[in-house]
Amino acid sequence: MSAHPRPATDVRATAEDVRPGAAPEEPSGAGRTAAKETLEDYTLRFAPRSYRRWTPMVVATTALGGIAYMADFSIGAGIGLTHGTGNALAAIAVAAAVIFLTGFPLAYYGARYNIDLDLITRGSGFGYYGSVLTSVIFASFTFIFFALEGSIMAQGLSLWPGLPLWLGYLVATLMVIPLVIYGMKALSKLQVWTTPIWLLLMVGPLVYLVSTDPGTVTRFLSYAGSDGGGGGGGGLNTASVLLGAGVCLSLIAQIGEQIDYLRFMPPKTPENRRSWWTAVVMAGPGWVVLGALKQAIGVFLAVYILAEVGPAAATEPIQQFRGAFSAMLPSWLVVPLAVVLVVISQIKINVTNAYSGSLAWTNSVTRLTRHYPGRMAFVLLNLAFALALMETDMFRVLNSLLGFYSNCAIAWVVTVATDIVVNKYLLRLSPQAPEFRRGMLHAVNPVGVVSFVAASGLSIALYFHAFGDALQPYSPVAAALIAFVLTPLMAVVTKGRYYLRRTDDGLAEPLLDPDGNPSAATYACHVCQQPFERPDLAACQAHDAMVCSLCLTTDKTGEHVLPAGASFNGQVMKL
Template sequence: MVVETPRTDSSQDAAVRETLEDYTLRFAPRSYRRWKPGVVATTALGGIAYLADFSIGAGIGLSYGTVNALVAILVAALIIFVTGVPLAYYGARYNIDLDLITRGSGFGYYGSVLTSVIFGSFTFIFFATEGAIMAQGLHAGLGVPLWLGYLITTLIVVPLVIYGMKALSKLQVWTTPLWLLLMVGPIGYLVVVDPDSVSRWLAFAGEEGGGLSAASVMLGAGVALSLMAQIGEQIDYLRFMPPRTEANKRTWWLSTLVAGPGWVVFGAVKQATGAFLAFFIMGAAGAAATEPVQQFMGIYELFMPVWLAIPLAVVLVVLSQVKINVTNAYSGSLTWTNSFTRVTKRYPGRIVFVLANLTVALILMEANMFAFLNSVLSFYANCAIAWVCTVAADILINKFALKLSPKEPEFRRGMLHAVNPVGVTAFLASAIISIAMYFGAFGEAIQPYSPIAAVIIAVVLTPVMAIVTRGRFYLRRTDDGIDEPRFDASGTPVATLYTCDYCAQEFERPDVLASAEPGKIVCSLCVTTDKTGKLVLPAS
């Protein structure tokens, strides 16, 4: 009997060989998910150590006043939390990242490349933002030139990001206690020794002057809503959650909610704190009051000598930026690799996109993007809102209420249509109209309301498009050619192992399907990189 050797091409071989990729293109198998829910949650929350929240809150507070800033932060946090719940649940429950969720939630196999570009842009914009803050800390504390600080902050994360989830989980867990002590301790001290500072801050009217204003609130909320895409980075960790069982369901749900949409609670507190610190030091720091390193140096110097205050502020800034920028670089490399491989059918390796993402971020830092941060974030917010709200609406309304979208997530090539007009139409309409509003195309009176318009358009148009198309463009096939279901009766992904006939590797049930070549099994990696299309099942 002649045994046929499994057939692979170079892209398939590369995808299989790279054992440190942390399942860049696919479902995270149960065999890899060895962490308890609490460890996954702690790792995910370590990624929100960033200090950009302090700058964002400071900018909003100084511009529009404390009351407007607090309401704006609250409005943005509420929207982010509500839309983040279904996304975090799907990531943790089905062990897939946000791009894979997006594919089967209204966008289609290639349609979600649009949103991958949005998310990829998020990662290098915020890497540049956080890197600039770290460079400011090195400059203020150690006299390091900014250009050199930008380079240092870029290169320092490379060794950590290469090793993926295993290294990142250790870094985030070990550094969190020190980070909390350095951040929370001084702020608590300030409130205790100068309680009147809080009342003075609450009365601050900002550069715009006046009281509570809907326009000011919306403008501030627009900046804060730019962080909506952060849920994608949280899901990059949450996809490694263990299966939900009767024994762990309380811990599982708590970890999912806290580390998923719950990140925005911590973010909102940091934004409000940033507004407070900027107000406290604005007399001495001037325009630099929005820089976190100046904020913390100003507080540290209240109760310790300068020679100690400056190094501690630098340690806090560097620690915070390393914790978040390893996440930015990691998540960015995942999304760019995913998109490139789908479009070209070629797998260049995640490390290529780690370096590409860092190069773009370095260019943005050297161009002093931090100086016009709020303008960049306000524009970007409309795109992020359109994407996240469209996917959230598809899950909550189309899947569970209208039942026009399949509840079980699908991401494999051949099972999905190339483009689903439901999500793509809602996303493009939401983004284009809200961006036009932001630039004043419909008049100055409604210009501040572009973020809310993005939310409303996405949430309304997503179910409307599903009804109009009757859900016909979600699945290209309903049967993947394998008898065993992908999910058990409780909805948990099945862990049965199947051997791919093309790369000879074992994959769990959600990650395989029948090949178009009779009698063979193909994994999602090999079908993704199949340039001929001969392995793709026909439509049914």
Template sequence: METPRGAAAPAVSTSSETHAATRESLEDYTLRFAPRSYRKWGAGVVATSALGGIAYLADFSIGANAGIAYGTTNALLGIAVAATIIFVTGFPLAYYAARYNIDLDLITRGSGFGYYGSVITNVIFATFTFIFFALEGSIMAQGLELGLHVPRPIGYAVSTIIVIPLVIYGMKALSKLQVWTTPLWLLLMVVPLAYLLLSDPSSVSMFFAYTGEDGSGSGVNFASVMLAAGVCLSLIAQIAEQIDYLRFMPPRTDANRRSWWRAVIIAGPGWVVFGALKQAIGLFIAVYLIATLDPAASVTANEPVHQFLGVYEHMMPGWLAMTLAVILVVISQIKINVTNAYSGSLAWTNAFTRVTRTYPGRLVFVIVNLAIALVLMELNMFDFLNTILGFYANCGMAWIVTVATDIGINKYLLGLSPKHPEFRRGMLYAWNPVGVVSLLLAAGVSIAVFFGAFGPGIAPFSAIFAVAIPVVVTPLMAMLTRGRFYLRRTDDGIELPMTDADGNPSDVLLRCHVTGLEFERPDMLLSAERAADGSKQYISSLALATDKTGRYVLPEQR
């Protein structure tokens, strides 16, 4: 475990929660800004690690399910619509994370939600992580059952337990795992597609002619396109997991500007390009198996292990095909589920600590998140994939689009939201109606539409409401409130500048009088408690998060 430069012995007695939070946060920065002293990776390593987290096979299932339900043309259009929305909304979030070295929860706090308001979005994100952990765990269990004859209930448990040792060690272990396993994963995934295209060119025309399981997707149908897009848009919250890596980007300078932007775009919003390609590939392989094997193959054509096994068996002996299919499934599941478990534990820990001002340790919420995921797997959630993802997508879209709109419109066009992201307790109001109202309204209306409250003819278009309402309501709320609920204070009591000459967060160190450790300038603010001699004292955002008395919180600035 690394400690900040110049760390000193604690000056005062501190609570056990503060000690625990301090020790663990120095490894993974659970609750706070990621300091420059810790960010030693190059832009390329960070980007590779972030992209390693999208190695999941759920995309293959999502694409196959959409195509089987709505036909190739409608599914591909739906995938394209979803990818466009995800890219546009993900760009400002990725930029803020990489530029200011904070995760999406910290961005959300200062982008319309307030210090406690973003707890709502933390729960939404934590839900995303255990839903997709369960989905990927189900896929691994399918592979273990097919290749090793492991009963699925046991396979679910194995897929859950196997990631715990890897997640405990935080970002360092995850970055190594993602970098080392990516080449093999790419080889196992790309070779089958290349083989099909070269050995059977007719598979392409067969793919585009596919009209779905019941033949209803023979032409472009807007409702079908939006239903397919809705399922794909359930992945919109993936940008939060990308950001959990991007916050460790090195400072942007004139020397690394191009590589810095390239890494941010590719590993940030660019993840969806790879995701959309995987969805299309999953559909392509599913159609191939249904057409060349047996129409009844549609029963398992949405299961990635059967997809890749079916292609591998055309290329090599059966025993080798089975081995490689299982290896691909296991590698993919581990690569994504360590990220799901890691990011989920961060989200739960952040929310719990903020509400209770007690830090139980991130490992507690690793176990909580995985336990929920295991229950979902045992309930066989894979059979209800489209319904679960379609419902969840409305919540995820409402959150992400609200924050992206606040950054793009309220910060840069209207100037009502502060451009520099604020996340520290005492500097923000507890609740900001701008984001909270937009989120609740968008999620509420779109979910009601999804479940047919406004009629079956409107139900397929719930995604439109989840996207359009925040785009309108977020700036409207900022104008109605005149932006007064963003900042409780505009002065944090420290005269030193927040950024360096290149506009990056300053690496000047200040001593926290509660923990006795030194932290970088963006993580610090003036303490409301003066020293014994009456001089100023500074406190870290970490110590403030576990301050139950409120004795260190600065008063509201009038």
């Protein structure tokens, strides 16, 4: 992709125009390469207005395309078969409510300020290097769920055309590489064109079963589960509900993948206000509504095929849809159509998993090493981790793996959501303006780091029975509550001193325009000689010029980084 063009109305063409006498620095090879490679998907930086040409609904459709994954059916089935339909539905509802409430402020911030979840996390309590912790958590989320979806696809390919599982895992991994190379442009087209087919294949058999055999609904609602605690009329069991909710809450980090798309939302204006908000809510926290429905459908289909295939196979989506299609289609069409559904779903979600995972790894490694290694290296790394999980048959221990992982994911998301809602807007101890640039942030902010480490550490200890069997089901509740309480408490204790290393980036141009959107004013970075929009730039310490956020990130000597200035004192920043 070529450098994004300068707006025709912008007369401030270069840094020299604004800062007379400043000579542009000859771009280094690394800086120039990094700048060019990140201009397609803005791997490490703010997504500029000149690139965000999609309508709100196109962005939303693209973001929701990644919700086509089949893991929800398996997760719901596993919970339902163990704890019964009543407990499973209650667990799904509890998890969905938590995910929606915590996802809303994150989705808003990502769409409003056009930054991904890692950049949000940096300025929401973690600091410039502190958020590396959560980037690794998110990267782990992407390859765990890539492996899960790849396993489901391999199960389908083993039925038709009969590939051995090990080869199916390899096919599921390699087929996404060509698609994920091209970033947002290719992904938007893929998701828009495949979504109608996916919806028809998923919803059609369910409608048919319910309309032609109402008894399936009765059997579904009365199923008690293998532990006998969730039968119809038997009441709910708190421990079963919380254990099930803990598994569902492992999906809370999905909001990071949604934001990877939502950051490309157009500016919010009075003209597009309604469609903008609709898209943000629908594709941001609203993803969990569809996710919860799929989990409930997974319980329904597992109960429907349980007598025929047994409890182990009933959690496999390929078997669930094979059973559903067999009730309405000729036998020769059942397996091929079920495999087509699984393959479409796997492609739709795993291009997103590979894409988002590569962003998270690249972001972390570039900050730590101050060297940009290229995103494709981390696409391959993420896929290698996922393939290793598949080949070791992680599907057998799915619920245990997700139950453990959810504690870390909950602690992270609740910490950031609490910082935005409570610390930024209620206590005013965290600056409302987003900040992610090196030199503007402290290396580590104890507000988020301490809250996250304490919440995840204690909840994991609970999960592994460190405080007794009776408290083990409460580990996800502990993760959420500890993060929610500690985040504002730490902000009060530190008086907000560790949010900003400087309150002034050395540029006179405001970060936001009169409508509150990131400014579209364009200037040149004197290191890589590429034009960037105002939020991506800061003044250079060594030159009378401007430097972009990525060149700051890869500055090994720190010569471009502004010295420490006045720390944030809890007052609202003047923009």
